[in-house]
Amino acid sequence: MIKSLRGMNDILSEDYERFTYFIDTATKIAQRYGYHFIETPLLEETLLFKRSVGESSDIVGKEMYQFIDKGENDVCLRPEGTAGVVRAFIQKKLDKAGGVHRFFYHGPMFRYERPQKGRLREFHQFGVESFGVDSVYEDATVIMMLADILKCLGIDYKLQLNSLGDKNCMPQYRESLVSFLDSHEDEICQDCKRRKTTNPIRVLDCKNENCQTLYLDAPKLLNNLCRSCEDDFEALKKILQNNDIVYEIDTNLVRGLDYYSKTAFEFVSNDIGSQSAIAGGGRYDRLVEYLDGRPTPAVGFAMGIQRLMELIVMPEETRKGYYIGAMDAGAVDLVVNLAQHKRKTDKVSVEYKAKNLQKHLKSADKANAKFCCIIGSDELKDETIWIKNLENKTENKIDIKDF
Numbered sequence: 001m002i003k004s005l006r007g008m009n010d011i012l013s014e015d016y017e018r019f020t021y022f023i024d025t026a027t028k029i030a031q032r033y034g035y036h037f038i039e040t041p042l043l044e045e046t047l048l049f050k051r052s053v054g055e056s057s058d059i060v061g062k063e064m065y066q067f068i069d070k071g072e073n074d075v076c077l078r079p080e081g082t083a084g085v086v087r088a089f090i091q092k093k094l095d096k097a098g099g100v101h102r103f104f105y106h107g108p109m110f111r112y113e114r115p116q117k118g119r120l121r122e123f124h125q126f127g128v129e130s131f132g133v134d135s136v137y138e139d140a141t142v143i144m145m146l147a148d149i150l151k152c153l154g155i156d157y158k159l160q161l162n163s164l165g166d167k168n169c170m171p172q173y174r175e176s177l178v179s180f181l182d183s184h185e186d187e188i189c190q191d192c193k194r195r196k197t198t199n200p201i202r203v204l205d206c207k208n209e210n211c212q213t214l215y216l217d218a219p220k221l222l223n224n225l226c227r228s229c230e231d232d233f234e235a236l237k238k239i240l241q242n243n244d245i246v247y248e249i250d251t252n253l254v255r256g257l258d259y260y261s262k263t264a265f266e267f268v269s270n271d272i273g274s275q276s277a278i279a280g281g282g283r284y285d286r287l288v289e290y291l292d293g294r295p296t297p298a299v300g301f302a303m304g305i306q307r308l309m310e311l312i313v314m315p316e317e318t319r320k321g322y323y324i325g326a327m328d329a330g331a332v333d334l335v336v337n338l339a340q341h342k343r344k345t346d347k348v349s350v351e352y353k354a355k356n357l358q359k360h361l362k363s364a365d366k367a368n369a370k371f372c373c374i375i376g377s378d379e380l381k382d383e384t385i386w387i388k389n390l391e392n393k394t395e396n397k398i399d400i401k402d403f
Contacts (some may be wrong), residue, residue, distance in 0.1 A: 005116060005121070006121065006208070007113075007115035007120045007121030007122065008120065008121055008122040009120060009122070015309065015359045017314070018309050018312050018314060019124070019305060019309070020161070021312065021314060021315075022126070022153065022308065022309075022312060023106055023126065023305075025125045025149065025152050025153055026104075026149050026303075027104065027106075027374075028107070029145060029149050029152065030104035030128055030145065031104075031146050033102070033128075033141065033145050034102055035102040035103060035104040035128055035130075036102065036103055036124040037103070037105065038085055038088065038103040038104070038105050038106070039105065039107070040078070040081070040084035040085060040087070040088050040105065041078075041084065042077055042078055042107070042108065042110075043075050043076070043077060044063070044067050044076065044078055044083070044084055045073065045074065045075060045076075045077065046074045046075060046076045046310055047074070048083050048084070048291070049064065049076065049078075049079060049080075049083055050088055050286055051290055051291060052082070052083035052086065052259055052290060052291060053079070053080065053083060053200060053259070054198075054202075054259070055198065057202070058191075059079045059080065059111060060079075060160060062112070062113075063079060063112050063113050064076045064077070064079050064110075064111070064112070065077040065079075065110045065111075065112055077109075077110035077148075078109055078110065079109055079110060079111045079287065079377075080109055080125070080302065081105050081107070081109065081127045081302055082127065082259070082284070082287070082300060082302065083287075083291075085103055085105060085127075085129045085300075086129070086288055086293070086298070087291060089103075089129075089288065089293070089296075090147070090288060090291055090292065090293035091099065094131070095131075095288055095293040095294040095296050096294055098132070099132055100130070100131065100132040100133055101130075101131045101132055101305055102128070102129070102130045102131070103128065103129050103130075104126070104127065104128045104129075105125075105128075105129075106124065106125065106126040106127070106305075107124065107128055108122050108123070108124050109122075109123055109124070109125050110122055110123075110269040111123075115226055116307075117272075118272055118304070118306055118307040118310075119304075119306070119307065120306055123304055123305070123306050124134070124305040124306060125302045125303065125304055125305065126303050126305060126367060127281075127300060127301060127302035127303070128142065128300050128301060129298060129299075129300035130142060130298060130299050130300060131288070131296050131297070131298045132296060132297065132298075133297060133299070133395075134285070134297035136232045136233075136235045136236045136263070138152055138299055139236055139262075139263040139282075139283055139299050140236055140239040140240055140243070140245075142281065142299050142300065142301055143159070143240065143245065143265055144240075144243055144245060145301075145302075146267060146279055146281075146301050146303070147245055147267075148344040149303075150267060150278075150279070151313070153308070153312045154273065154276070154311075154312065154313025155271075155308060155311045155312065156269060156270075156311075157267040157268065157269055157278065158246075158248060158267070158268050158269070158270075158281075159240075159245065159246065159247040159248070159265060159266075159267055160247070160248055160249070160250040160253055160265065160266045160267075160268060161233075161236070161237070161247050161248070161249055161250065161253070161263075161264070161265050162221060162222070162249065162250055162252075162253035162254070162264045162265075163221060163222060163225055163229055163232070163233040163262055163263060163264065164201070164221060164254060164255075164260055164261050164263075164264050164282070165221055165224065165225050165226065165229050165261065165262065166188070166226070166228070166229055166261050166262055166285075167261075167286075168226045168228070168229075169224055169225050169226035169229055169303060169315060169373065170201075170261075172224060173201075173219065173221055173224040174200050174201065176219040176224065177200050177201065177203075177218060177219050178196060178200050180217075180218050180219055181196045181200065181203065182196075182319070184214055187210065187214055188203070188206075188211055188214065189206065189208045189210070189211055189373055191206060191208070192204070192206050192208070192211055201221075201254055202254065203215065203302070204218065204252045204253075204254045205252075205254045205259050206257070209394070211242070212252075215252055216252075218252075221251060221254075222249070222251055226363055229262060232256065232262060232263070233262075233263070236263060247260065247265075252265075253265075253266060255280060255281075255282055255312060258288065259286065259287040260282045260284050260403040261282075261284060261285055261286060262282070262283040262285070263282045263283045263299065264280075264281075264282035264283075265280060265281060265282055265301075266279070266280035267279040267280065267303075269311065271310075271311055272307060272310070272311065276307075278303060278304070278307050278308055278311070279301060279302065279303035279304075279308075280301060280302070280303075281299070281301025281302060282299065282300075282301075283297070283298070283299040284298050284299070284300070285298060314336050317368065318371070319368050319369060319370040319390055319391055320346075320347050320368065320370055321346045321347030321348055321349070321369050321370060321371075321399060322339075322342055322346055322347070322348045322349070322369055322370070322371045322373055323348075323349045323350075323351070323360070323363065323364035323367050323369035323371070323372050323373065324338055324339045324342070324348060324350050324351070324373045324374075324375075325350070325351035325360040325363070325364075325372075325373070325374055325375075326351070326353075326354045326355075326374070326375050326376070327354055327355065327356060327357060327360070327374060327375065327376035327377070328354055328375070328376050328377040328380055329354045329378070330354075330377070331354070331377075331379070331380045332352060332354065332379060333339075334375060334380070334400075335350060335351070335375060336350065336352070338373075338385070338400070338403065349364060349367040349369055350365070351365075357374060357376075360372060360374055361388070364390060365390065369390060370389065370390060370391055371387055371388065371389060371390065372387070372388045373385050373386070373387050373403070374386045374387075374388075379397070382397075383399060383400050383401075384397045384398060384399055384400060385397065385398060385399075385400050385403050387403075
């Protein structure tokens with residue numbers, strides 16, 4: 001028997017209902033904030049992610065599904081959504097057009113990592129990207145949008161904030177961090193030794209327990225911000241406070257990708273085992289320029305849908321639509337015709353085989369229909385249809401033309 005590949009799961013029945021409820025909810029809120037849908041290809045040039053996500057990242061270094069295609073192109077399945085949206089933004093010359101452009105997206109991403117609960121090799125993300133607004137108010141608005149989505153889904157969270165500085169204050173901080181790492185060369189892991197020479201700030205994202213303990217004493221980004229970055233961060237905190245968004249500061253929060261600067265944030269939950277990130281993002285003002293576009297301020301977030309599935313509080317389910325069936329084989333054609341007519345306005349389940357009433361009622365209940373509508377030999381002769389409201393248990397017969 002052929003099975004799905006490891007870490008690539010099917011989405012069926014109840015999971016599908018939760019999945020689509022998530023997409024519908026997040027989409028409505030993103031549109032409420034003025035965002036428009038964008039779809040980018042699953043397959044992109046590998047260079048796109050090397051230049052954006054960064055070769056020092058685990059994603060590029062270890063996790064991408066990368067191969068040479070039949071045209072000798074070095075390609076990969078997209079491991080995250082932002083780089084593809086930025087590529088499309090530049091390719092469509094929106095960077096040169098100026099103005100503000102806000103997009104939301106959802107779809108599958110691929111990373112070759114060890115599958116575990118809520119973390120698969122094919123997983124789905126929902127994300128937003130805002131281009132053209134160089135204001136901390138946009139950062140705050142993106143955070144508030146994400147908080148709205150989680151609230152509507154019934155998901156409890158903690159918001160963690162940090163600032164990663166910019167090109168004015170980052171070089172000095174990098175020097176002090178490298179000096180700290182040099183003094184602990186024998187204590188840090190091999191990944192951190194590699195990152196020290198490629199992108200030192202990424203060591204703060206290390207998951208090694210010994211490194212995490214060690215970095216509690218590392219120089220803090222917040223203590224090395226320039227005046228402009230410090231003012232922006234203070235303004236961000238004030239905006240969130242004024243809008244009743246509770247947060248905590250995490251001085252070691254750097255996000256897992258190389259393109260972030262200034263604002264960085266994560267939403268974490270205690271309800272998926274140990275406290276773990278369920279969504280995150282930040283500002284990336286340099287990424288458009290990195291990918292050969294005109295310098296453009298940008299901010300966004302992404303959230304992994306599978307990590308949230310068990311946390312979603314579904315709305316109370318109500319019965320909807322019609323179940324239509326026949327008790328007489330001669331009525332099946334009429335049942336099909338009626339079902340097709342009703343589908344113009346309502347949800348309809350139909351049974352093609354003639355069955356007794358109790359079996360039809362059981363099937364209607366399983367379909368969660370509001371009305372069970374049956375045609376037997378008597379109804380066929382009288383040109384009527386028997387209807388039972390499965391919510392209030394009332395029954396009656398009406399003319400087929402009225403139905």
